[in-house]
Amino acid sequence: MQPTVSNKSLLKATIIALVISAIALVTIILPSEYNIDPTGIGEKLGLTVLSQSQTEENSETMTEQSSDTNAQSKVIEVTVPAGRGIEYKFDMEKYSKLKYEWMTDGQSLYFDLHGEPEGDTTGYFESYVIATNAEMKGSFTAPFAGSHGWYWKNNSDQDVAIQLIVEGEFEVIGLKQ
Incomplete structure (x- = not known):
């Protein structure tokens, strides 16, 4: 006999997964990829350094492509x-x-x-x-x-x-x- 999953437990698991993914988004992904750190945890974990190096590379590329008058x-x-x-x-x-x-x-x-x-x-x-x-x-x-x-x-x-x-x-x- 296989155990059946009730709608209530499925909804509970979905909500828990959404909360965990939201926490991961705010504390890990946004600071490391986009230098957005609303909680300050990304900076404490050293994740904002990753996005800053990407931002510097992107700005160097944009500078090279922009038409600087000087x-x-x-x-x-x-x-x-x-x-x-x-x-x-x-x-x-x-x-x-x-x-x-x-x-x-x-x-x-x-x-x-x-x-x-x-x-x-x-x-x-x-x-x-x-x-x-x-x-x-x-x-x-x-x-x-x-x-x-x-x-x-x-x-x-x-x-x-x-x-x-x-x-x-x-x-x-x-x-x-």
């Missing part, structure tokens, strides 16, 4: 004379971003990617990358308003051509004498 792209050709160094700079606001790629005609150059704070008269600068290479690709966010760019030094006895490709929020200063 964002621009440029391809710049510069030549570093034999035995000399040059600086090429961009004026950038604090927290503005720059994606870059540069390559030489094959010759490695010493370089220093750095920034100088706006209005500073002490000669202070902050280096982001110092190396010797024939090419480099990357991005950075300006930690302060001011001029940011490269110093390239050519230790060879022949001129070296550089192609610099930049995309981001900047104003070209150009060669700095």
